[in-house]
Amino acid sequence: MIPTATADKILAAKKCGDLFSKADKATVVLEYRKLAKEFHPDVCPLPNAEDVFKHLSKLYEEALDLLAQGQWEISNVVSIRDNCGKTYQGRYLKTFQFELGVAYVADLSVTYILDKQNKRFFDNAINQIGALKYANPNMEEEFSRYLPKIKHQFETRDGQYCLILDKTPDVFLLSDILAYYKNSIPDRHAAWIISRLCNLCCYFDYLGMAHNGLTLQNCFISPTFHTVLPLGGWWYAQQDGNKMLGVQKAIYDIMPVKAKSNKTSSKRTDLEAAKLIGRQITDKSSAPKPMLDFLSSGTSTAIGEFEKWNKALDASYGKRQFVEMKIGKMDIYKS
Secondary structure, eight states, X not given: OOOHHHHXXXXXXXXXXXXXXXXXXXXXXXXXXXXXXXXXXXXXOOTTHHHHHHHHHHHHHHHHHHHXXXXXXXXXXXXXXXXXXXXXXXXXXXXXXXXXEEEEEOSSEEEXXXXXXXXXXHHHHHHHHHTOOOSSHHHHHHHTTTSOOEEEEEEXXXXXXXXXXXXXXXXXXXXXXXXXXXXXXOHHHHHHHHHHHHHHHHHHHHHTEEOOOOOTTTEEEETTTTEEEEOSOGGGOEETTSBOSOOOXXXXXXSOHHHHXXXXXXXXXXXXXXXXXXXXXXXXXXXOHXXXXXXXXXXXXHHHHHHHHHHHHHHHHSSOOOOOOOOOHHHHOOO
């Protein structure tokens, strides 16, 4: 009997765990040998036997490499082992590469895995998140909803660094929201996103720091509750005036001249980043002129920009109203 069903399964497998039944070297070797004997081009009658065997061998090598690192991959499932032998595993909705490593977005978490050489950035993020504080209970009640909460932090078995943050199911990457709207978010939705970014800049100003990483890929939003959560990018956060560890090119390009030349952190960088995001997401064909004028203007202080923005909103829309953003998980992650 020609094993076409098994051949189809091999070719359809994207990750080693889609094919091999267990994250165990002995199991992988045994199952590979059995399949290799069946699908070797010298003996298999299928016309695509060579393609099947080649893909089987690729998955086998991938499986052995991952197991050697204490890891395992199944499509849309991430499995990470810490250096004490504990395994963290979960299904994810999206994965993407960023400049320091790889990230996985799930319903209830965001996982960042930083490459071995990026320990100083990992340590900085832990320290900066741990130093977040509030002037009073009212401020804490307001801002703690938007700021990262560390669920787990550890070094992996192969020497990488893993940070797992809490997240609620209604929260999505801003870059994914922008892609859903085909790179142009309706101006009334863009307006509340800009408002929340200005509000965050005021909080960072209170802390005397700059986040230095407000980008489309580091910010998450809740369409349901109209909130913005800067979950990523904390690798670069520094107190105002301190030497920077580094920064993404998109942020470097908009940094104030003095901060750029001295390689120091500046609170104005976040204000420029917030306006950049505003320009990137706003549907310019329908946005009111006062709104566009604000986004193209220079920056002063966090409070000053917040006041300018509120005046721009008044001139643009008059009375404020809540406009529902009807986007859910199935809209963004259709596959």
